[in-house]
Amino acid sequence: MPDTTLDEQTDKSAGPIIHLPTKVSRTSLIENGMLTLNEWGANHICKVCIANSGSCCRDCRHLLDGVGCQRRNTSCTAWLCGFHKFLLYEVGQLEEWNNFWHQVPGQDYREDFTPEYIVIDKALRRQKQTMEHLGEALAADLQEMERSHIAIGIIITLREKLDKNIDQLTTVENDPKKQIRLRRKIKVLTSGFERFHHLLKKYHEQQADVISP
Template sequence: MSGMQELVCSTTKQKVIEVGLDFLQGVGADHICRVCIAGGSSCCSGCRSIKHGFGCQKRNTSCTAWLCGFLKFIFYKAGFIHEWKQFWDQVPGQDYREDFTPPYFPVRMWLEKPNIRFLSEAFAEDLEELNPYHNVFWLIEMKETLDRHIDNLMKCSDPKVKRKIEKKINFLTKDFRRFHLAAEQLVK
C-alpha cells in the first residue's frame, strides 16, 4: 500500500501544505483532533496562531508535517508512516511551530490522498469510550506513550527489539476494538 508518487519538480511551500492537509483529511485526522480538543488535550494548545472558535490562522510546513502519537499509530498501522516521513524530509526549513521553508524548492515524492477515514473514526470512537470522563491526563499519557513507541519502532533495526515494541503497542491498544475491526479491512 503506497501513498506516494515520484515526480521531480519545483513546488511551493503552500502546495506542500495543501498536499499534507489533503492527506490528513484522507486519513481522517479531524476525527482524532475532535476528541483531543474536546478532551482538553489539543496539540495546538498554547500556539499563538490559534484563534478561539476559528482554528489555525497561520498554517505552516512544520505543523502540517508533525504527527501526534495517535496519528503516528494510525499511519503506522495503515502502512503510511514511511511515506509521510519521506515526503516531509524533503521539505526544508521546518522548526517547532514555525518554518523557514523557502517559497520554492524541489521535491521528488508526492503523497496521494488515502481513503482510510473509517480507521481514524473508529479509533476516535474507542478513545471516547475508553476515556468516559474526558481525563486530559489519560489522553496525554496514551498519546505520548504511542508516540514514543512508534518513534522507537521507526529507529530500530533489530527484529527482536521491534517485536517487543510491537507487543507493547498491541497491549496498549488491546481495548480499541472498533479500531482493530476497522484495521482488518485494510488487508482485504
C-alpha cells in the first residue's frame, strides 16, 4: 500500500481519486484538517475569540505569545469549539469531520501519540471553491454582537452554549423530539447571525442547484 498525503488522494471536487483505505502521514492529517477548516473561514472566527480573551489555546505550553502554536497535533486539530461546530453543522459537514477524526488514534489533551503513519478509510471532502466568506460573515456577526451587548464575555458564553447543545444533538439520533428541541434552541441562540444566515441561505441554494437534475 503506497504512502500518500491527503491532498494527493482527494481533489477539490470532494471525492477520493485513489482507493481507500490508504496510508497517510500524521503531518498530512494535521495539514488537511487545518486546510479544510480554513476553507470554511474558521480562522476568522478564531481571531474574534482571541481578540476578546477567549482563545481556546490559552495557557498551552506550545503557544508562543505573538507567534502562535509551535507544535500542532492531531488532537487540537480535530477538536472544535462551539462556533466551529456550528459552522460545520450548518453546512452539513460536522458528521463527516467527526467520523474522519474518530479513525485517528493517539489523541489526547493538547498533545497526541498518533503514529507517524496510519491507515485511514475515510477522507475529508474538499470544496470546489473556498467557502471562506461563510466563516468571515460569522466572525463579523460575533464582532457586532460583542460591540452591541453590555454583558462582558457574551460571545464566549454563547460559544459554550452552542458547544453543549450541538454535542447533545449528536447523541440523540434515535429521539426525534429531542432533536427538534435542540435544533430550535440552536436556531434561537444564533438568531443574531444575520450576515452568516444570509450567505448560508445562498450556499444551500447553490448546493440545491448543483444536485438537481
